[in-house]
Amino acid sequence: MKAEFSDPLVFTTPKGVGTWPQHIVITGKNKGYVQYSDNAMETTSGICAIQFDDKSVSVTHHVTGTFGEFTVKGATKSRMIYSRGKVYAACGHSVVIIDPNNDKAVEKKIEFPGRQTKDIVKAADGNLYVALASPYEGESPNIATLKGNPMIVGLDHSGKIISEVELKGGIQFPIQTWSPNIGMCTSFTDPYLYFRDSSEFTITTMSRYNYETKTLEYNYYKGGETIYGILGQHPFTKELWLPTSSYVDSKIFVMDVSGSKPEINRLYEYNTQKGASPAGIDFAYRFTPEWINK
Numbered sequence: 001m002k003a004e005f006s007d008p009l010v011f012t013t014p015k016g017v018g019t020w021p022q023h024i025v026i027t028g029k030n031k032g033y034v035q036y037s038d039n040a041m042e043t044t045s046g047i048c049a050i051q052f053d054d055k056s057v058s059v060t061h062h063v064t065g066t067f068g069e070f071t072v073k074g075a076t077k078s079r080m081i082y083s084r085g086k087v088y089a090a091c092g093h094s095v096v097i098i099d100p101n102n103d104k105a106v107e108k109k110i111e112f113p114g115r116q117t118k119d120i121v122k123a124a125d126g127n128l129y130v131a132l133a134s135p136y137e138g139e140s141p142n143i144a145t146l147k148g149n150p151m152i153v154g155l156d157h158s159g160k161i162i163s164e165v166e167l168k169g170g171i172q173f174p175i176q177t178w179s180p181n182i183g184m185c186t187s188f189t190d191p192y193l194y195f196r197d198s199s200e201f202t203i204t205t206m207s208r209y210n211y212e213t214k215t216l217e218y219n220y221y222k223g224g225e226t227i228y229g230i231l232g233q234h235p236f237t238k239e240l241w242l243p244t245s246s247y248v249d250s251k252i253f254v255m256d257v258s259g260s261k262p263e264i265n266r267l268y269e270y271n272t273q274k275g276a277s278p279a280g281i282d283f284a285y286r287f288t289p290e291w292i293n294k
Contacts, residue, residue, distance in 0.1 A: 005055035013038050013046065014062050024050075025080040025087055026287075027100045033063070033087055035075045042177060045074030047089060047096075049103055063098055065106035066091055070177055071116055071141055077180040078119045079230060079280070081128065083292055084157050088128055090117035090181075095130055097159055110159045115151070116141070118173050119184035121193065126294050127162060128155040129193055129211060131184050133173040141175040146199060152209055165214045171207060172199040183227060188235040188285065192257075194220075195231070202226050206242065208257070221262050225251060232281030233257075239265060243278030250278050 011019055018039040026032040030052045037045040046067030049060045066089070068074040076090035086107070087098040093115055096106040114135040123129050132151040138144030150173045154163035173182050173196075184195035197207035197218060206227060208220040225244035232241045240262065242253045254266040270278075285291055 007055065007057045009034070009050070009057055009059070011036075011048065011059045013044055014067050015044065017044070022077045023079055025082045027082055027085075027087065031100060033080060033098065034059075035077065035080055035089065037070055037074070037077060042070050042077075044068060045070045045077065047075045047080070047091075047098070061104065063096075063103055063106060065109060066096055066098075068092060071175070071180060076117055076119075078184075079121075081120055081122050083122050083128070083294075086157070088120055088122075088155075090120045090130065093117065095120060095128075095155065095159070108159045110155065110161070112153070116173075116175050118180075118182045119195065121184055121186040122291075122294075123186045123193070123211060124189050124191060125211070128157070129153070129186065130155060131173065131182055131193075131195060133175045136175055142177055144175060146172055146175065152193065152211065154211060163211070163214070167209070167216050169216065169218045171197050171216065171218050173197075174199045174201070174203075176201070181230070183230045183280070185231040185233055185240075185281070187233045187238065188283075188291070189238065192233075194233065194240060194257075196227050206231070217260075220257075221255070223253070225253075229278040230280030230282075232283060235283055235285040241281040243281055245278060252278060252281070 019036040021034050021036045023035040032050050048062045051060050066075045073092040080089040095110045097108040099107045115132040118131040120130045130153045134146040134148045134150050136144035149166040152165050182195040191212040193209045196203040205219045206221040208217040228245035229243040240255045240257045244251045250270045252268040255262040
């Protein structure tokens, strides 16, 4: 693997505040998008378009409809999805669709009033699935009380809702600004979603949801380590890769999830002093034309 070039990406929000880029998605040879939050305590967030030139990268514009108060209107700190020529992103209490050919503003916004969008993934059935937190009472999500149940919502590529399922049995998702996502991933081959399953700051458990049978396996995995970053499932071995961190060291558990309970196959350990911190697990198959066009 060869690094072609390195160019610092320094830009400000529409309000002129410095930024922390969080996630990037590439849509073509010379174009992509960056999800960011501001560097003033992450009070706002959004998505901007970037252009690649000869060994350089620059921000061309901010996408209207993605910037606003963090966890309320602004882009969620989670992965964006590039699928069938368009970008799908969690954004506050909504999901937005961006057309790279006409992206001054979002093409469509699917609203979920009162519910934070925690993550969005593309699943093996070719549809998109969104995790929504329970509604809450209070002006700030950081001191609010959860009311009701979280949900998993299915979307087709036009943004039409194809399923809405409340998750019961005690599960909740966090809504505080310091816990913007739940690390959700999906199987490339089977009808499963995997995600952290607590509203607490420190989460050591994971649930599994079957979007065909609409059933939840609450606390499918219970461990002693803090689950940290986005989970990932291998496209061919089907092993689930689960990242953890204690802020002193990091671990990645590789598990067999073919049964009713996960079995740990391998463990990778890293000392954070060496620069290791598992922001997320990903597999290159997600960027292949076969998967993108599915």
